[in-house]
Structures are given as structure tokens and as C-alpha cells.
Amino acid sequence: MSTSTPEAVKKLLENMQTDLRSLSMECKKKFPPVKEAAESGIVKIKTIAARNTDILASLKENSSEVVQPFLMGCGTKEPKITQLCLAAVQRLMTHEVVSEAAAGNIINMLWQLMENGLEELKLLQTVLVLLTTNTVVHDEILSKAIVLCFRLHFTKDNITNNTAAATVRQVVTVVFERMVAEDERFKGIVEQPTPVQGNTNRRSVSTLRPSAKDAYMLFQDLCQLVNADAPYWLVGMTEMTRTFGLELLESVLNDFPGVFLQHQEFSFLLKERVCPLVIKLFSPNIKFRQGSSSAASPAPVEKPYFPICMRLLRVVSVLIKHFYSLLVTECEIFLSLLVKFLDGEKPQWLRAVAVESVHRLCVQPHLLRSFCQSYDMKQHSTKVFRDIVNALGSFIQSLFIVPNTGNPAATNAPAGGSGSGAQAAAQGGPGAGGQGGSLITQAAFEYRGTWIPLMTVSVQGSAKATYLEMLDKVEPPSIPEGYAMSVAFSALLDLVRGITSMIERELAKEEEEVAVRREANPDQNAQAEPAHLVWEEMVSACWCGLLAALSLLLDASTDETATESILKAELTMASLCGRLGLVTPRDAFITAICKASLPPHYALTVLSSNLTAKNIQCMRTLLNLAHCHGAVLGTSWQLVLATLQHLVWILGLKPGVGGALKPGRAVEGPSTVLTTAVMTDLPFISNILSRLFESSQYLDDVSLHHLINALCSLSLEAMEMAYGTNKEPSLFAVAKLLETGLVNMDRIEILWRPLAGHLLEVCQHPNARMREWGAEAVTALIKAGLAYKHNPPLRLQLLLLNPLKELSNVLHADIRQKQLESVLQILQSQGDSLGPGWPLVLGVIGAIRNDQGESLIRTAFQCLQLVVTDFLPTMPCMCLQIVVDVAGSFGLQNQELNISLTSIGLLWNISDYFFQRGEAITQDLEREEAALQKQAREKGEPLNRPFHPAPPFDCLWLCLYAKLGQLCVDPRPAVRKSAGQTMFSTIAAHGTLLQQSTWHIVVWKVLFHLLDCVRKSSTTADKEKIESGGGNILIHHSRDTAEKQWAETWVLTLAGVARIFNTRRYLLQQLGDFFKAWEVLLDHIQSAALSKNNEVSLAALKSFQEILQIGTPVKDSAMPTEALALAVMGVPPVLIDPLSASGPGRHLLRSDSMLERLTRYNGAELQAPPQGEESALEDAALWWSAWNTWYRTGTDSTRPPSGGTGTDRPSFVPSQPFLTALVQIVPALYQHIETGFSMEDLRKLGVILHGAVSIPISSDASPFILPSYTEAVLTSLQEAVLTALDVLQKAICVGPESLQVMYPAIFEQLLLFVEFSCKPPQYGKLETKHVANAKYNQAEWVALNYVPFAERSLEVVVDQYQKTACHKAVINEKVLQNIIKTLRMPLGLKYACPSESTWKLAVSSLLKVLSIGLPVARQHASSGMFETMWPELANAFEDFLFTKSTPPDNVSIQEFQKNEAIDVEVVQLISTEILPFANFIPKDFVGQIMTMLNKGSIHSQSSSFTEAEIDVRMREEFSKVCFETLLQFSFSNKVSTPQEGYISRMALSVLLKRSQDVLRRYVDDERLSGRCPLPRQQVTEIIFVLKAISTLMDSLKKTQPENVDGTTWAQVIALYPTLVECITCSSSEVSSALKEALGPFKDFMQPPVSRVQNGES
Secondary structure, eight states: OOSSSHHHHHHHHHHHHHHHHHHHHHHTTTOHHHHHHHHHHHHHHHHHHHHOSSHHHHHHHTHHHHHHHHHHHHHTOOHHHHHHHHHHHHHHHHTTOOOHHHHHHHHHHHHHHHHHTOSHHHHHHHHHHHHHHOSOOOHHHHHHHHHHHHHHHTSSOHHHHHHHHHHHHHHHHHHHHHHHHHHHHTTTOOOOOOSSOGGGSTTOOTTSOHHHHHHHHHHHHHHHHHTTOOOSSSTTOOOOOHHHHHHHHHHHHHHOHHHHHHOHHHHHHIIIIIHHHHHHHHHHHHHOOTTOOTTTSSSOOOOOOHHHHHHHHHHHHHHHHHHTTTOHHHHHHHHHHHHHHTSTTSOHHHHHHHHHHHHHHHTOHHHHHHHIIIIITSTTSOOHHHHHHHHHHHHHHHHHHSTTTTOTTTTTSOTTSOSOHHHHHHTTOOSOOSSOOSOOOSOEEEETTEEEEOOOOSOTTOOOOSGGGOTTOOSOOOOOTTHHHHHHHHHHHHHHHHHHHHHHHHHHHHHHHHHHHHHHOTTOOOOOOHHHHHHHHHHHHHHHHHHHHHHHHHHHBOOHHHHHHHHHHHHHHHHHHHHHTOHHHHHHHHHHHHHHHSOTTTTTOOSSOEEOHHHHHHHHHHHHHHHHSHHHHGGGHHHHHHHHHHHHHHHTEEEOGGGOEEEOOOSSSOOOEEOHHHHHHHHHHHHHHHHHHHGGGGSOHHHHHHHHHHHHHHHHHHHHHHTTOOSOOOOHHHHHHHHHHHHTGGGHHHHHHHHHHHHHHHHTOSSHHHHHHHHHHHHHHHHHHHHSOOSSHHHHHHHHHHHHHHGGGOOOHHHHHHHHHHHHHHHHHHGGGOGGGHHHHHHHHHOOOGGGHHHHHHHHHHHHHHIIIIITTTSOGGGHHHHHHHHHHHHHOSSOHHHHHHHHHHHHHHHHHHHHTHHHHHHHHHHHHHHHHHHHHHHTOOOOOTTTTSOHHHHHHHHHHHHHHHHTTOSSHHHHHHHHHHHHHHHHHHGGGSOHHHHHHIIIIIIHHHHHHHHHHHHHOOOSBOOOSSTTOOOOGGGSBHHHHHHHHHHHHHHHHHHHHHHTHHHHHTTSOHHHHHHHHHHHHHHHHTSSOHHHHHHHHHHHHHHHTSSOOOOGGGSOHHHHHHHHTTOOGGGTOHHHHHSTTOOOOOOSOTGGGSOOOSOGGGOOOOOOHHHHHHHHHHHHHHHHHHHHHHHHHHSOOOSOOTTSOOSOOOOHHHHHHHHHHHHHHHHHHGGGOOHHHHHHHHHHHHHHHHOOEETTTHHHHSOOTTSOOOOHHHHHHHHHHHHHHHHHHHSOHHHHTTHHHHHHHHHHHHHTTTSOOOOTTOOOBOGGGOOTTSOOEEOOOOHHHHHHHHHHHHHHHHHHTTOHHHHHTTHHHHHHHHHHHHHHHGGGSSSHHHHHHHHHHHHHHHHHHHHHHHHTGGGTTTTTHHHHHHHHHHHHHTOSSOOOTTOOHHHHHHHHHHHHHHHHHIIIIIGGGGGGSOHHHHHHHHHHHHHHHHOOOOTTSOGGGHHHHTOHHHHHHHHHHHHHHHSOSOOOSHHHHHHHHHHHHHHHHHHHHHHHHHHHHHHHHTTSOOOHHHHHHHHHHHHHHHHHHHHHHHSOGGGSOHHHHHHHHHHHHHHHHGGGOOOHHHHHHHHHHHGGGGGGOOOOOOSOBTTBO
16 A cells, blocks of 8 residues: 555554654653653644645655654663654654655664664664665765664674674665666766766765765775775774675675676776685685695695685676676686686585586586687687686596595595495485495496485576575585585586587577578678687587596496486587587597497407496487487598497397398307397397488488498408408498498499499408408499489499409409309399490409419309300490400410310301401491590590501401410410411411401511510420329420420411411512511521520521522422421421422422512522512512521520539530531522622621531530541531531632632631631530540530541641632731641640641641742742741741640650651751741841751750650751751851851850850769769750760861851860860760760861961961
8 A cells, every 4th residue: 555645644644643642651751851742743743734735745844853752762762662663763764754864863863772782673674664765865874874784783682683684685785776776767868977087096986876876885895894994984883794794795796787887986896896805815715725734834824714715606606697798807817716626625615615606607608608708719818618617527537536525524434435324314325334335226426436426406507506505604514425526517517508509509590691691692602700719619628628527427427317418418519519510529529429338448358248228328329429410420420330330249230131230149249248128229229220321311422421431441440350360250331331322322323432442342351251241232232223223324334333343353252253143143134235334244254363263264154155155246346356355364264274275266256256247347346436536536635446557347356366366375285286276277267358457467466476475485484394294194205394385386386477478478578568577587587596495496497498498489389288287397398398399390480479589599490580670689688687687696596605614504505406507508698698798797607607616515415416536527517617618718719809808717717717626615614525524414515526627627728728829818918827827836736736636737737838838928028918927937836846745655766756757847848948048038037947946956855755765755866957957057158148147156156155064064063973873864965965066066077167267166176175074974875975076076186287378377
């Protein structure tokens, strides 16, 4: 009921009068003044009521008077009166009839009552009524009223205290409410701001309106009081508590945030007063550490005080919540402090209230976002948001590590226990104390023995605190176990929920806006929103801490609901990170869920693991994640799938048809103990798994690729694991790849490459089960793909069939079997519609390899036979070439010889098909070709196909020939033979279809290529012996190595090619490069001839003779069949029918073959018909080409091996028949090239002949080639060499002058051979044995007996020299000197010559040559041509006459005398042919001759004879002749020059002096030796000297005295006394010789002539 209605006013007046009456009654006796005042009051009221219409207004005006009696009544301090008065005053207040002055009086009166301690509750009630009913109380009165309430709060009486506290709170609220109302009234009125800002001086409030000013003063004083400073405005305060002050501050801040935000003055107070105050009050909490004794610290640390601390945290919560924007820096400090309070070393109660405060923040996601923006995203700022989350996480961790610290009630409980029983019971937890409790039904966390119960602390999304509300507690409360954990847990969940729902809401809104914007403006690119950065930063800042805490809690959780909450938090975080594109955190959360899905320590104990209900719960979450958030998983699919795979592994699910997983008995999987709960979940899980992959059809392409990639990676890991183990591999990934492929068949194209590529890798795995599934998957997908109605179908067909072809590269037979089965199925179901797929299918059939075993090859071959019989006409013609290739590859496989031979038959059938359908195939191929060429032109590339320039149909043939050519070089001789026959037959039978230009390719690319390959294979073939030909077939020794078998192939191939050259010669000639082909053929003949195989090399030379047609020119058609057969075997026609061609009646078969135009050498009637000049030139070119081939063959085959020691056996030494055949070609070839034959050619020929002759023979061949070494016979090779030189020499003889300059070269060549007599040629460094010492069964080399050859050569030299001595070239080239020089060697060796006949022949030859040559030399003396010959001749004489070799011991006396006679013959030559012509001869030479004769005349005996023979063997006859000759010319009267006379005299004086010396030495030695005889040597010498002296005396007797000068005589006479002294010698031999020497002196003994006789002395 309103107080202003007339009834109410009437009632009021009545009540007032009643009150005054009662007062008057009460005070009548004791307090008369009061009684009077009351009565006058009654009159006053009546008067006001009577006079005024607005009674209330006039009452108010007069209120001071109206109130006065009551105030006086209160002054009596009588309880009854006081109560009555206060009630009356209150009534007035209620009707708002109290003026400001009256109110002041009332307050003063109340103050007195308060000081007297009267009616305290009534006082509080009155103040409250006064302040709430009207706004008249301001300034000091107001402050006095408030102080009054405060003072009543601190009385001794509890009830009063509490009432006063409530009143103070209400009064404070009223003050601020008034201010809010005042602001509301003045809203919209713009005031002029005063120039002085309110916050320049903290007490300046001049800018504030009255109510605002009161509020300001009140708030400022509250801060002062809490800070324990004197108030400015609340004068008269006597006592105050901090706790109460903080509560009041908190309520103001919480209830009136607008005041502080709108008014600068209040904001200033917040910043300058409240924040510093809070920070200051926090300090004991910051410094305090649990358990540190205060005594130890230097200054006593103030202990944290629960009531204050808790209230401070409340204030901070309010500040942060409402004034965060104002107090950014301060809030940073508060939040950091808050985080610190969670530390483990703080008291438990402090941590509990701190965690409650943090929880309050966590339910305000927008506030958290502001933190992130203001701090975490600013440089150099504390990462506050991150720190809060991390602190929360660390707090949770610390609870598990240090339980119950600082909780007095639980300190004695065992760690990990559940606290004391009473406490546990109070919490509704298990009553069992200690660890061994009964089954835990209460929700709790348990980790490493620490058990923490979980309580319901607040409703989701609100932070209802317990300890922050304990305002009545002074002592810190005991915190029940698990409380802090429960709050922290709620905080975490609320934090995740808040952030994720806030960001997701905003994301959804943004996506809508983007969509709308894109519709409006499609081209605009989306820019990164700044909001995104905040979201990303928030997630980045908090994910680590969240994940650590959640993972730990998940691990420790024992309650399904709690686990569900944690999983949901992790799931939403993972999804959010995925949407924001934050890969690392997304993967981290998913990893955590994955880890939790598997049994603990799963990785370590794969063998036995218990799958718990919690694992299954986590797994469901994981499946849920994959199912609902598949699109944001990206690369994390891998984590998810890996975990699902492990689950499948543990549950023993096995893949079935189409890749779906079904429960199956694990064969040898882990011995998992599956609980019944898990077993019931099995069908559900396998169902969800299938649904998960079915749902992949709803993923976009990118996400699908992520899924496929993850499955592939997973499969790769499974493959890695399955290496080297027989365990059942994990087939999960392969099965799921198949399943995913099948459900996405409509877009198979986009995922086919990675999918098929990976499955192909699986097919190559060594583990059979794994690759079996790989093959199953890939073939199932291919078949499904081919059956699916694609659009467009063509390209896909190739794409799908390609992996089928790739399977061919897999080495495992089971895979190939599967592949071939699939091919069979495809051929049967889609064979007619394969079209462009044919090449791939044929590729599969043809991809056989030798290592795949017979059965596979057979299967594949059956497929091929099916194709050749049924499908040749239906396939595109371009595939025919592939069919040829495939058939060829079956020929080349080496597992089954029959298949190889059958496939060669198939090739023959295919060639028949080509032959029959030629026209149709040609048209098709030409159409195809035109299309291909057009494509190539458009691309600007050349057309790429084998044998390109040839027409397409010819190319088909060429491919066929090329395949047969490959088979011709197969490792198996049977296949080579069969293929060779087929190939040469096919070319013969179907060659007519080929165009001329194609023949060019046949020659070069097929035939010559084949020859190249055969040559290469033959040269590298193995020389190991082959024991048997498989089974019991014995192999002939001529074919018992691969090399010998290849030799046969080489011979046959060479013969076959030569045959084609003959049958198609007319055609080949028109090709334009016949000469080049001829050269290549010659090159093949050359390399065959140089092969290290006697059979091949000899056959090659025979082929050489054959294509040169040295022998019978027979056209193929005219050749008898046997001859043809022999020719194919490599037997040249020259051996077939040598007579039939040379008969006089046989005419020359003129043919179109250039080969046959070559000149023959069989006789005059075979000369080629005359030809044009050009043709003759071409012929000459062919002959010279043949000569070059011959030269290269000869050079290479006769070149000695390089390197190696004498003991190394060289790899190959040419055989004698080969060398003979080689040399026998020369005479014939020479006739055709003699016109251009030069000195250089002759030199080349000489080198080869020399080389050929030098080659030794293997000892096992020697009995067939060597004559017995006593016979002086030449080998056929040596004969051939001399014949060749003879032909040349005869040609030179009749040739022009230009040819005759070759004489010296021929001499040089022959002289080289002559040297062989003394110095057999070396073949490289090969050690040869003499034939007599060689053992036939050992691999040794036997030197031929070169003596007969050398001697025959010497005879030829002498013979030739006799004919050509006067030839200019012979003179100019010093042939005579060379002959002498060559003969020096046998002459010098003499007895040391290998054969005695050699030196005798040499001497006789020398004498013959000199008898012809010396006159020529004298004749040309002036030209100087022979100057160098004379010293050479002198040396030859010297070497021969004074040889260093000694005659053998077994030489008879007669033999020796014969030999001496030869020496004498030489001296006689000197005396007849040389010395008489001294004037034409150089003086030095004559001097040398003289010295030699001098030497011969003295000392010519050999020291090796027996004494008996000494007289004979002294070569006395020789000495005598020398001496005589010397003396004859010494004293000749025909001295033509003083020089000659001097030489003679000098020779004599030397002779005499030497004799004198020898005699003297002998006399002295004889005397000294006494009776001992002197050495034999010395006696022999003295005897010889004595004989020489006697010879000298004889000569002097015969000479004219005037020819002997005085000194000579003096020397002769001087000898006499010495001779006399020798008489005393003891040797009878010396004595007899002395006698002979002394005898002749008598002829010169005369009486002395008178001094002067006829005037002469």
C-alpha cells in the first residue's frame, strides 16, 4: 500500500498522535521536558493537518520540530521510551517526511545511543530505514551513519555484530545504487567537463555529482581501511577488519562494474588503490613455501592467512571478470600469481581456492580469448593463457605425485589410500581405508598406486566454488581428498568445451558469410580472417597442456563417465585443430586417443594383451572421430588406421570377400584374453569398421586421397613387419584398400594410381599370405572395374588393365598364377571387347621369365596358343607385331626346350598367316600408320616405331626376322639350329613379298646384326667342358664345350649369309651400298678368321676363298644338292669340285653377281669377260678391300702376344693349317692388285710372312706337322712363304722399272729369314722347347727347325744376288753390305751355330757373293756407295777367322783339318781378291786386314786340345798362310804408296817385338821354376813363337833385300842372343822348335863387309 494515499496520510497522523501521547504518558513522571515537547508536538501535527492540503510536504518542512519530542525521548536512555521513539521515527522515515536537517538530528541522536550501547539492533534498523527510504542523507551525515553501523559491527554481541555487518553491506549497496540512479537521471544531459581532471589529486571529487561523490569517498575509505590507513571521510572509525573490508570491496566491484567503467575517477581508484592493495596483500602467499621452517629464514615470513587470501582471490576474480579491459597489465600480474598458487609447495587450502578461481576463469571462453589476444599474441608479453592451461595440467600431475600434502586431516593416511575412514565415509566414498579396498564403485582416478576419488563439484559449465565461499572460516579448512582434482578436472573440461563451442560457432558463422559473399562476388579470393589468428593462437597455446593433462587423466580414469568426458574433450580438440588446419596438435590428440585404445604397454608385449572396456570405449571414440570428422583428418588417417589395425589384430578379425572384416579364429595372432564384454562388442565393432570405409564415398576427393595414402602407409608398415617372419601378417590395410576401392568405383580413376601402385608392391612381398591378399585385391578391383559401366569406358580400360600387366614384374609364382587365371577369366568374359586392351593382355602372356618354373610357362603358353588360334583375326593389326614378340619370348625361355621349339613352329604359322592375309593386313596397317603419322606431325615429333622408314607390312616381316634372329643366338644349340633353318627358309620362301628398300634392312639390320651377335657370343662363350647333353645323351668331343657349339653356329651362320648373298645377288647389287656390305661381310670373315677357334678361323679363310671365288665359280642354282649342303656347313666350293670347272669344255657361267665378276686364277680360259672402265674400277676396289682384309687378318693373327712371362700359356696361337691357308691366298690376290702394289704393301706383306713363320707349334700337334728333326725338310707353311716371295720376285723381274726398286726389300726379307738359322724367332715372350725335348702329351710349345728354312732362304739370296748384283737399286740400297752383315752372325758363331751346316753354307755363300760383289764394289769405289761395306767385311773376316767359340770335343782330326782348310780358303780370297787391289780400297780396311793377318800368324791355337793333338790343332797351316800373305805383302816391291809400305813395316816390327818379349819371359820363368815344368799354355806359346820365327826367316830369305829396311834387320839380329839363351831349357818340344828357329840364321851369316867398299858403306 502506497504511503501517499489519503487513507495512509490519515492513518499516519493518527499514529503520530498516538505515539506522542504514549511518549507523554511515559515521561510524565520522570522526564517532564519530554512530556511537554510531546504535547506541543501533538498540537503542531493537528495544526499542519488542518492548514495544508499537502499534508506530507508540510510535515516534511516541519519535520525537525515534529521529530524533536522523539529525539528527546531517546535522550532519556530509558529502554521503553527509547524503543517507542525509535519506532515513531521509523514511521516518519517510512513516509518520507524527514528533511535533511531532521535526518542529521536523528543521526546524531542515534550516535549518542550507540555510544551508550543502547538498543543496538533498533539503531541499525533505524539507520537502514533512513537511508533506504529516501536520499536526504548526504556527506558527513551519511558518513556518520555508516561509521555508526561499522562501530556496531565490532561490539561484543554476536547478534549485533552480524546484524551490523549485514546493515553495512546494505548501506554500501544503497550508496552505490543512489549513484547509479543519479547517473540514470542525468543520462543524455551533456555536461561541460571541468578543466581540472578528477584524478590529478586523489581526493579531488569536485567533478562528481552528490551521490557519486558519496560513493567515491566511501570506496576510497574502504581501500584505506583495508590497507590499515586512516579513513578520510568515515570519521570516527575505531576498529576495522581486513576480511570485512575485502568482502565489501568485492561486493561493490561485483555489483556495480558500470560505475568504475563509466567514471574516470573510479577507474583511477581501481588502478591506483585497489590493484596495488591486492598485490601487497598477496605477498605472504607468494613468499610462503610449504614445509619451510620460518626459524631458518632470515626474516620471519608471514604465514598465509586463509580468510584474507581467499577473499583476495575473490576480489581478483571480480577484477578480472569485469575490469579486464581497464587493467590489462594488472590482470597479467594477478593471473601470474594465480598460476603460482597452484604450485605443489603451496598449502593445500591455497591450492584448492586457487584452482577454484581458475575454474571460474575457465567457464568464460570470451575472457580466455581476450587473454590470448592481449598477452599470448603480443610480443614480449607473458603467455598468460598458455601458462594457465599448463599450470592446470601441472597441478593435476602434481596431485598424482604428491598426494595430500598440507591437508591436516589426511596427512597420516597412507599414500595412495583414501584418507581416513571417517573422511572417506563423509565424502560418500568407500569406507575401506588403505589400499586393499573392496571393489571400487566410486568414480576415481588411479595412477601408479595413487588413488584419487572424483566428486561432483559443479554443474557442467558453471564454476560453483566451495572454499571461496567459506567466508565464516578463520582457520584453513581441511580439503577432502579428491576435491582439488575434481575441480581441476571440471575446469579442464569446461575450458575445452567453452573454447571449442565458441570457435566452432564463429567458424560456422564465418563459413556462412563467405558462402554469401562468394555468391555475390565469385571472383573474390578468401582472405585469412584476423579472427582465425586468434583461434589458432588459442589452440596453439593450450593444446600441449591440455593434452598432457587429459592423457594422464584418461590413463588414470576408472569411471566410464569420466573417461567419456575426457575422450569427448580430446575428440572435440582434434576436430577443431583439424578444421583450423593445425596439423601437429590434431595429430597429437588423435595419437592420445589411439594410444588409449590399445592395451597398456601394447608395443612391448605384443604377445599377450588384455583389451579392457576402457580400450573399447576409446576405440569407439576413435571410430566416431573417423566417421564424423573424416574430412578434417588429413594425414592423421594414418594414426587412426594404424590403431584400428592393431585392434583388428587383437580381436582376431579376418578379411573376407570384398575386404570386410569378420570375427575369425586367430591362427597365430597374439594370445589375447578377450573379456566377455569385449566379445559382445565384437559384431558392433566390425560393423562400425565396415561402415567407416563405406562412408568414404561421402568424403571429398582430397580427404579420400588422405585416407588412401594413410592405408598405403599402414600397409607398408605391415609389410615391413612381415619381412622375415612366418607369423600371420596384418591384412587390415590391404582389405580396407580393397573395400574403399570397391565403394568408390564411380570415381576409381582419381584413386586408381596410388591404390593400384601400392597393391602391386604388396604383391611382391615375400610373405605368401600378404602377397596373396595383395593379388586378390588388385585382381578383384580390376575385374570389378572392367565390369562396371564406366563413362567413358576406353581410357579406363587401359588404366585398369595396366596393373595386371605390372604384376608380370613380380617374381613370385603364386602371384603370376593368380594373374594368368585372371587373364583367362578376362579373355573368356571380355575377350571380344578388349580392343585397345589387347597389347596389355598380350604383354601379360608374354611376360614369362626363366625363373618362374615350367608350370607357369606352360599355362602362359596355352594362353598364347589360344590367342594365335582364336583371336588373330579379331585383334587390331597393330597387335600382330606384339604376338610375334610374345611367341619369340616363349622361344627364348629356357625352362622347357619343347616349348621353345614349338614356339619357333608358331612363328612359322604366324608367317603363313601374314602371307595369306597379306593384302588385308597391309591396308589395315597403312590406315593405322597414316593416323600415327598425323599425330606425330601435330606433336612435331618423328614417328617412333621399329624399322620406321620401311612400309608397315614389311616392318611386320622384319620384326619376325628379328625375333628369329634372336633365337639364332639362343644359348641352346638345338634352338639355334632350328631358328637358323626357319629364318633362312622364311627369307627364301616369303622374301618375294618384301620391297627392295626392305632388303636393305634385311641385310643390315637382320643378317649382319645376326652375324654380329653370333660373333659376340662365340667370342665370349665358355670353355668349360659339358659332361652330357642332358639325360644320357653323350656329346662328341668336338662339341663338348659351349665355345665349340658356338663355333658350329658361327660357321653355319656365316655360310648362310654368304648363301643369301649368292641367291639374291642381283637384288643386293642394286641397293647402292653393295661395296659397303661387301666390306662388312669381309669384316665378319676377318673377325671369324681371327677368332681363337681353329674350326672357325679355318672355315672363315675357306669362306674368304669362297667369296673371292678362288676356285670354282658355281651359281647356286647350278650347284648339286650335296655341294649346297656342304657349302652351308662351311666347306668352300674350292674343295667340292675342283676339276669340273677347269675342264676345257666348260664355259663360264655369266651371272649378275659382282662376286663372280672377280678375276679367277685357275687358268687362262677363266679370265673374266672384258668390262667397262667403271666396273673395272669397282672390281679393283673390291680386290683392294679384300687385300686390306687379308692384311688385317694376317697382322692380327701373326702378332705375338704381349706381356706375360715365358711360363704363361698364351690364350691362342694360330694353327699351321690356318697360317698356310692364309699365306696361300697371297699369290692369287697379288695378281689382281699388282698394278697398285707399292713398297709399303710389300713391307706389310713381309711383316706378316715373318710373323707367320715365327709361330711355334703346340707339342700335341707337332707329330703331324714337324718332320722328324733329323730331316732337313721345310714345313708346308715355310714352303708357302718362299713361294709367295718367289711369285713376287718373278713379278718384279718381268715388271717395269718402278717395280724393280722392290728388290732390296725382298733381299731384306730373305735375310731376316737367314738369321733364323742362328737366332730362331721369338713369339712374344713364349718359351719354346726343342722338338727333341718336347713331350707330346704336355701343353708345351715346340720351336720349328728353322735351319732348313734359313738355309733355303740363303740359297735364294745368293741365287738372286748373282742375278741382280749390278742393279741400281741393289747397289743404292747396299744389299751387299746387308748380306755380309747378316752372314756375320753364323760366321762369328761358327761352332756355336745350332747346325754345323749353317756356317759352312754361310762361308761358301760369302765367298760366292764376294766373288760377284767385290768387282762391282771396286767399280763403284768413287761413288762412295760401298764405303760402309768395307769395315763390315773386315769385321766378318775377323769374327770368322778368330771365332770366340771352340770346336766341340768330339770333332775328329780330319774334320778339324777340313775346317782349317776353309779358314785358309778365306785368307786366300783376301790375298787374291782384296790386297792386290789395295789402291781401290780404303786404307783403314787394308790396315785392318794386315793386323788380322799379323794376329793369325802368331797366336791361333785353341787351348782346349789334348797334348797329343796339339801339333795338328795349332792351325799351323793357317798361321803359315797368314804369315806368308802378310810377309808377301809386307815386302812386296809393288808399294804404290808410302802409306802401304809403312803398314807393312809396322806389322813386321810389332811381330818381332812380340816374339822378343815372349822369349825373354820364357827364359826368366824357366830359370826361376827350377825343376818344375812350366804351364802347358806357356810351353805351347813359346813353341808357336819359335815356329813363327822360323817362318819369318824363310820369308826374309825369299824377299828382295831392298824391301826390308834397316830397323827390321836390327830387330831380327837382336832376336839371336835371346834364342841362344833358350838353349838351356828342359823341354824337348821347345828344343826341337828352337832348332828349327836357329837353323835359318845361317843363311844370313856372312863375313863382315869392309867399312868402305867402292865408296859405299
